[in-house]
Amino acid sequence: MKNIFFILLFLTVLFTGCVPDPQLIREDFLFTYNIKAENLQGINKIYLQEENDLIWFTTAHQGFLSFNTETKNWEYYDLKRGLLSLNLFSFAVGDNEIWVGTDTGLMRMSVNKNKIENFFGSTNNLLSKKINSIFVEKDIIWIGTNKGVTALVKNPDVLLTVSQVSTAIDKEWIKFKKSDGLVANNISIIKATKTRIYFGTNSGLSILNKNYQQFKSYTKASGDLQNDFITDIIVDEPYVWVATLEGLSRFHIIFENWEQFNISSGLPSNSIIKIINTKNELFVLTQEGLGKFDKSFNIWRTILTKPFILNGDFTSLAVSNGIIYVGTSNGIYYSTSREGIFRKLFIDREEVRSSIFDIQIDKNGVWFSSDKGTFHFVKIKNTN
DSSP, rough: OOOHHHHHHHHHHHHOOOOOHHHOOGGGGEEEEEEEGTTTTEEEEEEEEGGGGEEEESSSSSEEEEEEETTEEEEEEGGTTOOOOOOOOEOOOOTTTTEEEEEOOOOETTTTTTEEEEEOOGGGOOOSOOEEEEEEEEEEEEEETEEEEEEEEEEEEHHHHHHGEEESSETTEEEEEEGTTSSSSEEEEEEEEESSEEEESSSSSEETTTTTEEEEEEEETTSSSSOEEEEEEEEEEEEEEEEEETTEEEEETOOOEEEEEEEGGOOOOSSSEEEEESSSSEEEESSSSEEEEEETTEEEEEEEEEGGGTTHHHHHHHEEETTTEETTTTTEEOOHHHHHHHHEOOOHHHHSSOOEEEEEEOOEEEEEEEESSSEEEOOOOOOO
């Protein structure tokens, strides 16, 4: 068995260029949860709620789960537990509560009481029962649907500010549609700051200025975006990064001007999967590789490409304390070097070898989700 191990180790280095880290081969670093025990098809997203000692996991059309990091208990939520639907379109974590968007309405669950409250379409002032996106602020819950945005306002003082933009007001519920200034009604992404709300659609970007109570919209036709289909929004004031199907755009909030980035600028590909923002760098995962943008010098550099991962597909990304984790269709790659020297996570477990859907980093380690389950291990030490 020992000879077989060293043969496999040699072949891994020879064909992938990746050197397995010996400390990560030890399985006692690993905590796994095999979803076959629950007959689930895959865990696609992870959400941290560390103030409540909870980790949330959404599945592919089979509800969601929670894991208590203190008690080590798992909870599985499906139709029997009161869910409106097993088809989850969006998920957001708030203060002692979670919000879940489905194809049949919106759900709110109190973490302390473990009680689910359902909101159905227009009967609860939602513009549509199809909930594409949710963003939680302290005083407002922003709910994006395929027919516009609904804002659930908790603080009456905030109501007086944002309600001036809307033509439809009903107590704590405010509605925004294309007729109110949105570029389109089909809202896919929502991000918010103290002064602005950003709405990504398949027809462009709309920004609501809370101070001036007005919308401004930007599209490819106006010369501001590279494509109208918005896949991600990262707020890095005074800039806002907008990912599209044909590249990346950067908006300066104060001067209101745009810069465009694509393959010719140094991106590995124009099709963007994930963006991670750090203090000095922006990491952009694309279909063809991982790019890093140096904010000080405005320089792009590709640090990981498809041939290095045996031409698999890139799927997910996380960055913490100088360590980069990249999920692919054939496992996990990581780098503890600022120069981008990557290694493959070499553990002979089904969950680790499979397609990685999401990566999240908590105070104790790193969580990965896959089509075989979820797993967690202690953080890799950055010795560089």
